[in-house]
Amino acid sequence: MQTTAASHNYPCQNCKVRDKAICSALTNEELRELSKVTTEVQLAAEAAVFYEGDENTYLFNVVAGTIRLTKLLPDGRRQVTGFLFPGDFLGLSVGNTYVYTAEAVTEVSLCRFKRGNLVKMLDRFPNLEHRLLELASNELVQAQTQLLLLGQKTATERVSSVLVGLMERIGRRGDDGIVIDLPMTRGDLADYAGLRTETVSRCFTQLREEGVIDTLGKHGVNIRQPEKLADLSGDQ
Amino acid sequence: MQTTAASHNYPCQNCKVRDKAICSALTNEELRELSKVTTEVQLAAEAAVFYEGDENTYLFNVVAGTIRLTKLLPDGRRQVTGFLFPGDFLGLSVGNTYVYTAEAVTEVSLCRFKRGNLVKMLDRFPNLEHRLLELASNELVQAQTQLLLLGQKTATERVSSVLVGLMERIGRRGDDGIVIDLPMTRGDLADYAGLRTETVSRCFTQLREEGVIDTLGKHGVNIRQPEKLADLSGDQ
DNA sequence: CGCGTTATTGAAGTCCATCAATGGCTGTGG
DNA sequence: CCACAGCCATTGATGGACTTCAATAACGCG
Numbered sequence: 190m191q192t193t194a195a196s197h198n199y200p201c202q203n204c205k206v207r208d209k210a211i212c213s214a215l216t217n218e219e220l221r222e223l224s225k226v227t228t229e230v231q232l233a234a235e236a237a238v239f240y241e242g243d244e245n246t247y248l249f250n251v252v253a254g255t256i257r258l259t260k261l262l263p264d265g266r267r268q269v270t271g272f273l274f275p276g277d278f279l280g281l282s283v284g285n286t287y288v289y290t291a292e293a294v295t296e297v298s299l300c301r302f303k304r305g306n307l308v309k310m311l312d313r314f315p316n317l318e319h320r321l322l323e324l325a326s327n328e329l330v331q332a333q334t335q336l337l338l339l340g341q342k343t344a345t346e347r348v349s350s351v352l353v354g355l356m357e358r359i360g361r362r363g364d365d366g367i368v369i370d371l372p373m374t375r376g377d378l379a380d381y382a383g384l385r386t387e388t389v390s391r392c393f394t395q396l397r398e399e400g401v402i403d404t405l406g407k408h409g410v411n412i413r414q415p416e417k418l419a420d421l422s423g424d425q
Numbered sequence: 426m427q428t429t430a431a432s433h434n435y436p437c438q439n440c441k442v443r444d445k446a447i448c449s450a451l452t453n454e455e456l457r458e459l460s461k462v463t464t465e466v467q468l469a470a471e472a473a474v475f476y477e478g479d480e481n482t483y484l485f486n487v488v489a490g491t492i493r494l495t496k497l498l499p500d501g502r503r504q505v506t507g508f509l510f511p512g513d514f515l516g517l518s519v520g521n522t523y524v525y526t527a528e529a530v531t532e533v534s535l536c537r538f539k540r541g542n543l544v545k546m547l548d549r550f551p552n553l554e555h556r557l558l559e560l561a562s563n564e565l566v567q568a569q570t571q572l573l574l575l576g577q578k579t580a581t582e583r584v585s586s587v588l589v590g591l592m593e594r595i596g597r598r599g600d601d602g603i604v605i606d607l608p609m610t611r612g613d614l615a616d617y618a619g620l621r622t623e624t625v626s627r628c629f630t631q632l633r634e635e636g637v638i639d640t641l642g643k644h645g646v647n648i649r650q651p652e653k654l655a656d657l658s659g660d661q
Numbered sequence: 662c663g664c665g666t667t668a669t670t671g672a673a674g675t676c677c678a679t680c681a682a683t684g685g686c687t688g689t690g691g
Numbered sequence: 692c693c694a695c696a697g698c699c700a701t702t703g704a705t706g707g708a709c710t711t712c713a714a715t716a717a718c719g720c721g
Contacts, residue, residue: 260569260570260572260573262573262577262578262659262660263659263660263661264659266577266578266659267577268572268573268576268577270569270572270573281562281565282562283559283562283563283566288566288569289569311555312551315548315551315554318551318554318555318558319547319554321558322554322557322558322561323519325558325561325562325565326517326518326519326561327519328565329517329561329564329565329568330519330524332565332568332569332572333496333506333524333525333568334496335572336496336504336506336568336571336572336575337496337498337504337506339572339575339576339619340504340575340616340617340618340619341498341502341503341504341619342498342502343708343709344708344709374666374667374668375667375668375669376667376668380576381576382576383575383576383577384709384710385709385710385711386667386668386669387668387669387670387709387710387711388708388709388710389668390667390668390669390670391669391670391709393668393669394669394670406717406718406719407667407668407717407718407719408718423498423499423500423502424498424499425499579676579677580676580677610698610699610700611699611700611701612699612700620677620678621677621678621679622699622700622701623677623678623679623700623701623702624676624677624678625700626699626700626701626702627677627701627702629700629701630701630702642685642686642687643685643686643687643699643700644686
């Protein structure tokens with residue numbers, strides 16, 4: 190992992206994600222304390238933040254960029270268990286090791302601190318543990334929703350669901366619909382949806398032909414008919 | 426939900442799952458306090474504990490029996506997100522509603538208490554919140570492991586993985602292998618593994634023909650070759 | 662502008678689902 | 692206690708959705 194900027198004095202107050210992640214549970218005073226043990230790190234696209242099985246030394250908040258969480262089978266099959274965006278928290282674990290691999294999809298900027306420091310703070314700031322439990326619960330709900338997707342949905346429903354999910358998290362209102370700048374490849378999406386690249390591509394084409402979406406280069410998606418996309422997701 | 430036995434004075438000290446669930450985080454003294462707000466409820470097989478979307482009023486510990494957690498799509502497709510056994514905790518949620526349906530697979534006995542009571546106790550017993558975070562984290566890991574199964578594994582690998590998981594949780598050493606008394610139907614297992622009943626059945630047959638398992642009636646499974654089953658699970 | 666990577670499209674194949682019928686528990690009532 | 696009924700599991704035959712293999716096209720980066 191390449192650290193390009195260490196900034197012990199980085200003022201959390203100016204942080205773009207100050208009111209997200211776990212920091213939202215802290216007062217300004219508490220935040221000042223946290224900022225003492227905080228380092229900002231930058232990673233190039235495709236760099237690994239940590240690998241499944243590594244000792245869990247650091248916890249992170251995503252400040253900028255996109256992170257991909259993956260689990261691997263011994264023969265190389267890969268499941269993407271989630272994508273993280275600015276404001277998301279990274280590093281929950283059981284025991285002393287990370288339970289998935291985290292990699293940068295784009296260039297990424299992370300707010301890093303030692304696990305030990307957080308654990309120490311937990312005793313003094315009960316809010317923090319409440320917040321962690323809340324985060325874990327949310328992740329759990331998210332994971333269970335994905336179980337439903339992977340276990341029961343068709344290819345079209347999966348791709349539609351994934352697009353709806355990304356739309357809600359990183360969509361921006363455009364001239365004619367909601368625009369997503371997809372940071373990840375079709376392959377990443379495929380491994381997230383339990384499909385193959387070609388199938389994801391075919392679903393995109395189908396959605397385009399039906400007028401539900403437009404694609405703008407490799408990364409741009411314009412969702413012209415959000416309701417129709419939601420219908421196609423199988424959730425309603 | 427049918428309550429057959431209310432027991433305000435039930436002594437948690439004698440509880441069969443006293444050192445599991447969240448109770449393991451409590452001292453005897455704390456436990457005495459918890460037992461004041463605790464009710465033991467019994468449910469018949471196939472009864473619902475609660476439905477997805479219900480207001481989250483109660484939390485539970487499973488004392489005896491098996492619980493099935495499910496999520497449904499509007500058209501009836503069902504994903505089983507997990508099975509609970511004695512000692513497991515039930516009722517984590519986000520917001521004020523349950524995020525999945527919980528149903529009794531067998532006759533079940535539950536230790537029930539109001540969510541509000543637990544929340545009150547959280548302030549006084551920090552251990553309890555630690556424990557809840559631990560439980561949530563464990564569930565999360567479990568869910569992510571299941572994502573890998575549903576997204577990437579073949580039918581045989583899924584069924585083998587599920588059997589390995591059940592073996593570890595409810596397996597008993599038998600004369601010639603490890604014996605599981607499967608409380609759920611093939612249909613439940615299918616909805617858990619993202620398969621159809623027929624496919625699960627065919628996988629059982631195949632495993633039997635290969636000498637990996639024996640089936641004893643509808644519910645009994647004898648795992649003669651645990652290592653071979655683990656190999657077939659795709660995890661090693 | 663050109664090259665490498667990623668996306669798309671097409672054709673063929675495979676695994677699991679679906680449809681259908683039989684077989685076998687299990688629990689109940691005579 | 693046995694017989695029956697109903698559900699569940701199994702097995703077989705067929706079909707379909709997605710994968711796999713292969714080739715082309717199009718980004719987008721240097």
